Amino acid sequence: xxxxxxxxxxxxxxxxxxxxxxxxxxxxxxxxxxxxxxxxxxxxxxxxxxxxxxxxxxxxxxxxxxxxxxxxxxxxxxxxxxxxxxxxxxxxxxxxxxxxxxxxxxxxxxxxxxxxxxxxxxxxxxxxxxxxxxxxxxxxxxxxxxxxxxxxxxxxxxxxxxxxxxxxxxxxxxxxxxxxxxxxxxxxxxxxxxxxxxxxxxxxxxxxxxxxxxxxxxxxxxxxxxxxxxxxxxxxxxxxxxxxxxxxxxxxxxxxxxxxxxxxxxxxxxxxxxxxxxxxxxxxxxxxxxxxxxxxxxxxxxxxxxxxxxxxxxxxxxxxxxxxxxxxxxxxxxxxxxxxxxxxxxxxxxxxxxxxxxxxxxxxxxxxxxxxxxxxxxxxxxxxxxxxxxxxxxxxxxxxxxxxxxxxxxxxxxxxxxxxxxxxxxx
Amino acid sequence: xxxxxxxxxxxxxxxxxxxxxxxxxxxxxxxxxxxxxxxxxxxxxxxxxxxxxxxxxxxxxxxxxxxxxxxxxxxxxxxxxxxxxxxxxxxxxxxxxxxxxxxxxxxxxxxxxxxxxxxxxxxxxxxxxxxxxxxxxxxxxxxxxxxxxxxxxxxxxxxxxxxxxxxxxxxxxxxxxxxxxxxxxxxxxxxxxxxxxxxxxxxxxxxxxxxxxxxxxxxxxxxxxxxxxxxxxxxxxxxxxxxxxxxxxxxxxxxxxxxxxxxxxxxxxxxxxxxxxxxxxxxxxxxxxxxxxxxxxxxxxxxxxxxxxxxxxxxxxxxxxxxxxxxxxxxxxxxxxxxxxxxxxxxxxxxxxxxxxxxxxxxxxxxxxxxxxxxxxxxxxxxxxxxxxxxxxxxxxxxxxxxxxxxxxxxxxxxxxxxxxxxxxxx
Numbered sequence: 001x002x003x004x005x006x007x008x009x010x011x012x013x014x015x016x017x018x019x020x021x022x023x024x025x026x027x028x029x030x031x032x033x034x035x036x037x038x039x040x041x042x043x044x045x046x047x048x049x050x051x052x053x054x055x056x057x058x059x060x061x062x063x064x065x066x067x068x069x070x071x072x073x074x075x076x077x078x079x080x081x082x083x084x085x086x087x088x089x090x091x092x093x094x095x096x097x098x099x100x101x102x103x104x105x106x107x108x109x110x111x112x113x114x115x116x117x118x119x120x121x122x123x124x125x126x127x128x129x130x131x132x133x134x135x136x137x138x139x140x141x142x143x144x145x146x147x148x149x150x151x152x153x154x155x156x157x158x159x160x161x162x163x164x165x166x167x168x169x170x171x172x173x174x175x176x177x178x179x180x181x182x183x184x185x186x187x188x189x190x191x192x193x194x195x196x197x198x199x200x201x202x203x204x205x206x207x208x209x210x211x212x213x214x215x216x217x218x219x220x221x222x223x224x225x226x227x228x229x230x231x232x233x234x235x236x237x238x239x240x241x242x243x244x245x246x247x248x249x250x251x252x253x254x255x256x257x258x259x260x261x262x263x264x265x266x267x268x269x270x271x272x273x274x275x276x277x278x279x280x281x282x283x284x285x286x287x288x289x290x291x292x293x294x295x296x297x298x299x300x301x302x303x304x305x306x307x308x309x310x311x312x313x314x315x316x317x318x319x320x321x322x323x324x325x326x327x328x329x330x331x332x333x334x335x336x337x338x339x340x341x342x343x344x345x346x347x348x349x350x351x352x353x354x355x356x357x358x359x360x361x362x363x364x365x366x367x368x369x370x371x372x373x374x375x376x377x378x379x380x381x382x383x384x385x386x387x388x389x390x391x392x393x394x395x396x397x398x399x400x401x402x403x404x405x406x407x408x409x410x411x412x413x414x415x416x417x418x419x420x421x422x423x424x425x426x427x
Numbered sequence: 428x429x430x431x432x433x434x435x436x437x438x439x440x441x442x443x444x445x446x447x448x449x450x451x452x453x454x455x456x457x458x459x460x461x462x463x464x465x466x467x468x469x470x471x472x473x474x475x476x477x478x479x480x481x482x483x484x485x486x487x488x489x490x491x492x493x494x495x496x497x498x499x500x501x502x503x504x505x506x507x508x509x510x511x512x513x514x515x516x517x518x519x520x521x522x523x524x525x526x527x528x529x530x531x532x533x534x535x536x537x538x539x540x541x542x543x544x545x546x547x548x549x550x551x552x553x554x555x556x557x558x559x560x561x562x563x564x565x566x567x568x569x570x571x572x573x574x575x576x577x578x579x580x581x582x583x584x585x586x587x588x589x590x591x592x593x594x595x596x597x598x599x600x601x602x603x604x605x606x607x608x609x610x611x612x613x614x615x616x617x618x619x620x621x622x623x624x625x626x627x628x629x630x631x632x633x634x635x636x637x638x639x640x641x642x643x644x645x646x647x648x649x650x651x652x653x654x655x656x657x658x659x660x661x662x663x664x665x666x667x668x669x670x671x672x673x674x675x676x677x678x679x680x681x682x683x684x685x686x687x688x689x690x691x692x693x694x695x696x697x698x699x700x701x702x703x704x705x706x707x708x709x710x711x712x713x714x715x716x717x718x719x720x721x722x723x724x725x726x727x728x729x730x731x732x733x734x735x736x737x738x739x740x741x742x743x744x745x746x747x748x749x750x751x752x753x754x755x756x757x758x759x760x761x762x763x764x765x766x767x768x769x770x771x772x773x774x775x776x777x778x779x780x781x782x783x784x785x786x787x788x789x790x791x792x793x794x795x796x797x798x799x800x801x802x803x804x805x806x807x808x809x810x811x812x813x814x815x816x817x818x819x820x821x822x823x824x825x826x827x828x829x830x831x832x833x834x835x836x837x838x839x840x841x842x843x844x845x846x847x848x849x850x851x852x853x854x
Binding site for chain 1: 470524527528529530531532535536558561563564565566567568569570645646678705706707708709710711728731733734736737740753
């Protein structure tokens, strides 16, 4: 297995990936030094980033005691409403696919834990609910997503109090608009049909970046190989050199097939290669990253920050992909972004469908200095009864970009009649 | 930080830990060779162990089609009953603490997946339920325990068909009786009171090994340090050199405090040190293992076999602790045991309380060649209405040991009146 030198990778990155990597800023000097001292210094900085405070507590001089937490639903979708002792309110949507599975964790763990707490201690609260009793044994997306939803409602409430959007509560909001990319979810269709779909996504939106799937999700076959091998050159040829092209293998390959595929992608100037091998095979992921000349992206399944630290410290991924909704919320995603920044790595957040993932990606991007230039967008697939505060319309893509809501909290408002009709779950 | 040489650790192990390490057998030659070739050869053998077939399919010449799966309960405890198309039946208890949290995963994912499948494909079924759709995103104990319970019921059914206990279905059953150890769950009590408790556990059971807690569960304090520092020498002095002494820190320490504590333990001839640092801080765990002269034990929270591979390949733990119930069942725990055997590491399984964890540990031990000499026992704390087939009594400790049931499947029978009165959950 050939190892790409860090310099070669750096050079290539500079040529092909300028916009993505520019976003990350320069790594700390020791992040590229492979000496024992360099590793120790990097570890120390990563730990400092992981443990640094996130919520801007100074915005809230007075206690914000969480008095009630309600789980509401319309028969299919769950919502959380939180109210403070002083009457402030926050409201957040869960996720249609995950909430039915995580409902007992919400009802028995994450909602009861927050009751009576001071919302200003949010950093400590997301750590506390995990450390409480034996909750840490549930580490994983099922647990953390049940914390995220509560965190969203609490941040919405805090934003309402401060009159600031979520981004301004967790960092410095420096972005009001971001470019987006569309991702196709297809596998198994003909390469020609897939390219036509990508072209239509670009045509309707003005997007300058798209992503498509490779492999067969946790597996690959002769058929998926044949499709991949046709699609990789065909998409580049059809979409031209100015379109940023990303691929997502969803853990499909073993290391040797991933390297083969990675070299194909690199030869056609692809911009990143997401989850080439099993997401939890970190050694395998690093082996692929070391052998190919394009950035490897990963992290969407990961909820352990010690493991994120490993991925970053060992340069197993070059693009870091936390998911705000799957991983415990904004505070925790920000900690990951700060660790990535230490090593000069950009964040291209993973998006969760079946909910408001596209909104959370925007707020997170607005305050994350090392955010990549393109955020995945899925908003127009959802018929959620909300409007953006100020505009009165839902989020829309124009010229390949979307405005990030500026209203307080999550910056959106659900149809009041719809909310009034929601039923309360017995807690 | 000083590194203990592998030889020094080996020497000490030979002196203090003979019975535990003898159980593991000799590691493959390359497992101790730290060359790139040695690492590659070790990885290859670990992969072969991880992927090797477990269920003895040859015992079942005819298909065993899973026709019905029922979720039953008595108001507090859930059970799973499975029946084949040909009328064979299997029955398994879930876990009082975990089942309420994992219930939607059972109802929506693990139970429906198994319906209509051939139980002889059990190895593929436990992989298949994870790979199905987006289930892999739920990696962790909440998901895998919901698979374990179904696997237990299926193995019970297969045992009933073959007339063999579970151990004989997943390996060669070579053990009919095993020594046990008791673990105290206390923290914060006075060292004298804790030592008195350990003495009473030994007196009532004849156990030759005990375990107690250090630290403060995911944290430590001046108070817990003072207790640890008093208790470590006091317990050794009071219980004598012939008692095997284990400690469990439940992820309490940072690396430097863990090393300090490990050296204290080593100076007093302790036999293993469980979860010294955060369970998911693998680098930290390895740093402790490299710096102290006693075996580090871990693995109970881990459900990724790629991560187990890392722990074993990097010698981050010297004693490997899968949990049959938390990790997806017997097939998956056996794969971990086989990886550990490649590196000459013994298995000391973690036990799950609030259910039949003590029974599963015994069956697993009966067929695991590298099992440690002492299994944790919690059986006498539970008022579960079962008897051992053949003996008519529940599992009992005598002279520090317990017989492993020899009856078919799980080898126990629940009170038929109790089972008849169970209610069925609407699926």
